[in-house]
Amino acid sequence: MKVFLDCEFTQLNQYSKLISLALVSESGQEFYVELTDTYSVEDCSDFVIQYVLPQLELPRFGQSLVETQDSLRRFLGGFAEELEVCSDAPHWDWGFFCDLACADHQPWPVQVVSQPTNLTSLFNQVNAEALEQVELCELPHHALLDARMLAELFKILASSLILSP
Template identity: 85%
Template sequence: MKIFLDCEFTQLNKYSKLISLALVSESGDEFYIELTDTYSVEDCSDFVIQNVLPQLDLLRYGQSLVEARASLRSFLSGFAEELEVYSDAPHWDWDFFCDLASAEHQPWPVQVVSQPTNLTSLFNQVSVEALEQVELSDPPHHALLDARVLAELFKVLASRLVLSP
């Protein structure tokens, strides 16, 4: 089963901290958390302050890091089949995912493949003509909405036999 990952984080540097993480499976199952105790506004770039933070709903989705780790492991354990994680920014998102999925000496979730698939590399192999037929909006910079967009884009391109499903 393919599962699409997206994260929002404080800034694009080695001091980056996770703000939110979303997973959307190809069967439509969704996981989304916003962290409440891992960063402060001062950690965030101006872009994140203007575009990411205003979209958060901490009352609805907010969890501590400890709660988020438990929630993610519970979500992943609901899948019996092997999970292939797809991300358009695995060099950022994958580390955050791994930190949540296997932290505090927890074993790696057995159903999760231990390496992500880079969607950007896959999409770069798609012909210009095929991409021109797909309506894309700017990503909303909200992890759950972005993960949904990635899942839908993959589905559309795979259905047109542009990508192998």
């Protein structure tokens, strides 16, 4: 089963810190968390301050790093089938996912494939004419909404046989 991953983080550099993470499975299960203790506003770029932070709902979705690690492992453990983590930015998102999934020297979750699928590479293989039939909108820079959009785009392309397996 494919699980679509998206993260929001403080800035686009080697010092970035995780703000929020979302997973949306092909079957509709969702995991979403906003971290409460991994960053400060001072760590954030102007873009993140303007577009990402105002969308957060910390009273509803906020968790500490330790709580997030536990809840992510519970979420992943709820799947019997093998999970293929798909991201449009695995060079950023995958590291954050791995840090949470294997925290405190926990073993790798057995049902999760150990390498991500790069959706950008996959989507680049799509027939350009066929892709014109799909209405694309700008990602809202909210991890859960972005992960949902990635899952929906994949579903549309796969069901239209536009995306080769």
